[in-house]
Amino acid sequence: MAAAVVQRLFCFPEKTSTQRRLTVAGPFLMNEKYHVRIDKEYLVFSAGHFITYDGDVCERLHGHNYRVSAEVHGPLDENHYVVDFIALRDTLKEIVDQLDHRMLLPTQHPLIRVEADETSVEVTFRERRWIFPLGDCILLPVPNTTTELLARYIGQRLIDGLQARTQAVFDKVRVGVDENFGQWGVWEWSP
Ligand SMILES: [Zn+2]
Numbered sequence: 001m002a003a004a005v006v007q008r009l010f011c012f013p014e015k016t017s018t019q020r021r022l023t024v025a026g027p028f029l030m031n032e033k034y035h036v037r038i039d040k041e042y043l044v045f046s047a048g049h050f051i052t053y054d055g056d057v058c059e060r061l062h063g064h065n066y067r068v069s070a071e072v073h074g075p076l077d078e079n080h081y082v083v084d085f086i087a088l089r090d091t092l093k094e095i096v097d098q099l100d101h102r103m104l105l106p107t108q109h110p111l112i113r114v115e116a117d118e119t120s121v122e123v124t125f126r127e128r129r130w131i132f133p134l135g136d137c138i139l140l141p142v143p144n145t146t147t148e149l150l151a152r153y154i155g156q157r158l159i160d161g162l163q164a165r166t167q168a169v170f171d172k173v174r175v176g177v178d179e180n181f182g183q184w185g186v187w188e189w190s191p
Contacts, residue, residue: 035073035172036082038089043068045100047138049145052111058125064179066150068096070158073172083168091161095154103132104150108143147185151177155187 044067050059070092074082105114105123113124121137123130142149155175162168176186 033073033171034076034082035071036085036088037069037071038085038092039069040089043092043096045096045102047099047102047104049104051144051146052109052125056111056126058112058128061130066099066147067178068092068151068154069176069178070155071172071174072162072168072170073174074169075171077167077169083162084166087162087165087168091165092154092158095157095161099138099150099154101136102138103136104145105132105137105139106142106145106149107139108141110143114139147177147179147183148187149185151175151185151187155189159189 044065046063046065048061048063050061052058070088072083072088076082103121105121106112107114111125113122115122116134116137116139119134121132121134121139123132140150140153142153152175154177155173158175159170159173162170170191172188172190174186174188176184178184
């Protein structure tokens with residue numbers, strides 16, 4: 001009897017079916033999830049903007065050195081990856097480059113009026129008025145050029161670009177825009 005007790009004390013407890021499944025290597029499991037994240041030092045753009053806040057307070061024109069990162073969540077494809085890193089990198093870099101060294105202007109702001117002709121853009125906010133060369137500006141379909149809405153704009157364009165380039169299936173896409181060394185606005189989308 002004593003020997004049986006000692007033997008039981010030194011035995012590992014029997015695994016439950018859940019514990020067994022957690023230690024199995026090989027077949028992919030239903031509860032596994034994958035995502036890829038890209039956060040490169042060259043995914044940056046320098047741009048001018050101004051936003052409004054508290055209803056009708058309008059900032060002075062200024063600029064930021066923005067940084068962009070992205071995550072794509074989804075199932076593994078036949079290559080065993082969520083999305084081709086090269087496609088993700090190149091698509092995001094193209095979007096970022098188009099924003100670099102530009103004046104970012106919102107076309108859906110209720111108080112900032114943005115009117116473009118063939119060569120220039122006139123922007124007015126109450127008694128204030130700015131005129132920019134058209135080629136120096138990006139007119140964004142957003143109500144305010146906050147980092148959150150810049151992340152949304154970049155994210156939607158990223159999804160469009162990846163869908164054109166790859167067969168990737170997305171469970172979730174997350175894009176972050178940093179405007180000042182750790183001040184991130186993040187947009188997240190799920191179908
Ligand atoms: Zn700013």
